[in-house]
Amino acid sequence: MSNTVSVFGLGYVGTVTAACLAGRGMAVIGVDAKTEKVDAVNSGHSPLVEPGLENLVRQGHSSGLLRATLDASEAVRGSSTSLVCVGTPSLSNGRVQMDHVRAVAAQIAAALRESPKAHTVVFRSTMPPGSTRALVAEFFSGTTTRVLYVPEFLREVSAVHDFLEPSLSVLGTEDGESTAEALEGLGSFDEVLRWEEAEMLKYACNAFHALKAGFANEMGRVGKFLGLDARRVMAALGRDERLNISRAYLKPGNPIGGSCLPKDVGVLAALARSEGLKLPLIEQMMDSNQAHLDHLTRLVEATGARRVGFLGLAFKAGTDDLRGSPMVSLSETLLGRGHSLSIFDPSVNLTRLIGANEAEIQRRMPHLARLMAASAAEVVSESEVIVAAQPCASLEELRDCVRPDQHVIDVNGWRELETLPWRYEGLCW
Template sequence: MKVSVFGLGYVGAVTAACMTRAGHEVVGVDVQPAKLQALQQGRSPIVEPGLDALLAQAHQQGRLQATDDAAAALAHSEACIICVGTPSLASGGLNLDFVRKVCTQIAEVLSATGKSQILVLRSTMLPGSTRSLAAECFASLQQRGQVELLFAPEFLREGSAVADFEQPSLAAMGTADGTAPRNSAVLALFGGQPSLLTWEGAELLKYACNSWHAMKVAFANEVGRLGKHLQLDSRKVMEVLCQDSRLNISSHYLRPGAPFGGSCLPKDLSALIAMGRREGLALPLLEATTQSNQAHAQTLLRLVLRSGCRRVGILGLSFKAGTDDLRGSPMVELAEQLLAAGHELRIHDPQLHLAQLHGANAAEMQRRLPRLAGLLCSNAQQVLDHSELLVISQRCVEYAQLQTWAQPQHHVLDVMGWSQLQELNCHQEGICW
């Protein structure tokens, strides 16, 4: 394809160079003369392994031009990739001035020339930015079908940017409605088969990735501080932690849904935090993890209260599916709070047989939900018949049955991420979606 790249910094220079290697013809646009001169001479404007060689080759083959003239670049290109900076404002917020300026400039050129263009925003921008730029700059061009606007987050890392561009760890493409772009040729520019999201979804994905990476570093460093304090080699501890690719380094525990609970995570986290406090160690991430979980449990309660329904059913009471362990269960906490607020409850959990509860599990049930025996139903239909609102934390009923029983006046609150529930013919809502 014929491609223009606006902004020739770390992202733009690598993008331009790698696209020439893939056989595309590229024009780079920047406002800094030194960067333009470097590219015109086949040199890299930044220090990045492998980039000099790629740019020299592109220069030799005549595949890469560089200019400060936006109109000339657009005259040459079918797809335009925007990689200008989005720095922080003094307030900590995001400065979209460079992106807005480039978008305005591009819109003016395309309006004047009538040329069509696929526009791909790659600068990191907060959810909602692409949609507001679309309205601000490209509304009439989009209506005329002259512009297709996409948001494709960039995941390269400086220092291995060329390798990361060629073999991205993740590829995602945001479109206005989350469906495939009209012109599928553009997908090939970014390595073939990116996951499709809406503009906002793709924007959030980039921030979710970076926050996740930052949290991993902070977490490893908190374990590190603890280790050093205990005269342990935390590098070795974390190395062994990383050997577990089933639970630790995996997609486990990364799905939005219920607050965490059970007899281990809350207890062990609070023991570690207590030890940190006793020893004078700052462990703010671990402390915040507990606070975040409490905030999530509060959100769950608020969603139930906001529904205005007084008769509530709970499907799944134990702390997770496949066990009768009630200790630390977020659903037990919800039940306690709803009973205290005067709601009428019915509960179904196929794993739960009160006569078979023993020890700490039975004691916790007695302490927190002494009336549980009178609330338990032996099947889900009894719960549905009684309830205006059904809170589903486990799949303890077949979808087909739920479909038959659910009436339009029912409210369903999905806490587990059961996507089929969205098709039920009643009011339904998810805890995080």
């Protein structure tokens, strides 16, 4: 019993989980609401088609390690851990149907009330952020039941391999701070997150896969239109593991800017539009960026402050390139709405700007020079709200001049700002 695991839901995830755990030598009780699925497992057959699964179920059955039941209570009584893998389909309004997960949580809670004992419940179904916390509040509050959320990343067709060698294994706990101890049967974890973060991670991963696939298809259509083979282009793109297939550009924070990204995305979108090619992802990219900048504008205005300071003006730290800088756009907007500004950027010396940079400033903000301050301390001292777009000052320097009545909006992920005595808010965290 101590080493026995119940697996609720004998679908793609649950059957693969149950059969693989049995393959690892654990005793497993599969639970499903459908008699045919239970009968299939109990006669040594997989209830669904998935490469390698029929074999594993047969072996699990003949070794006596894998069996199935319709009786949730019996399964909970006979196991120390319950893995919940029931379906969470979408309703017609796009919301997630949580009935199956809730029904299983209720069954497990009832079984534990009848025969109290130490038990761990691991939700593996994909469910919206906040679901685990709500399930705990509804079914497990005041009990000793340990509840975890462990997102499942397996893919159908390679499900057995993906289960045995997961691409990512993340443990979701109440506070996100417990150690990533190994969990019986599920191995060890790469990362520990809060329940909600682990729940969101699963949606973020699937949206990211969909984004990549959609992007590749849009590039394919552009390529075909231009008479070239975008499969070769994308294969070359995939070779760059520093900027392309990497963590680069995956950090929430600054809106994109600069002289290249917005321009080149715009060129692709314009090309598509003029030729009647539909590329919704490419076309929406700058809209998405503008929505991000608009969100920052709203946060600044929500503080009610009139005097706004900028730490960082260029599109990223360490450059004096002001072309396409979101902070230049934001300062234009705020000036137009009657705010007074004070700006510090250690790399931007307006008296030394030449060429395209100077032209950009002359075109967009000829009066910018008089808004530039000589130091971060000067900006902070003069402002009611500070937009921290770049980590361009030392904490020591700031510590001497911040005030508790000031707001700071962290755009860049400069988390140390949180430690100073002002009102800290992240742009998107």
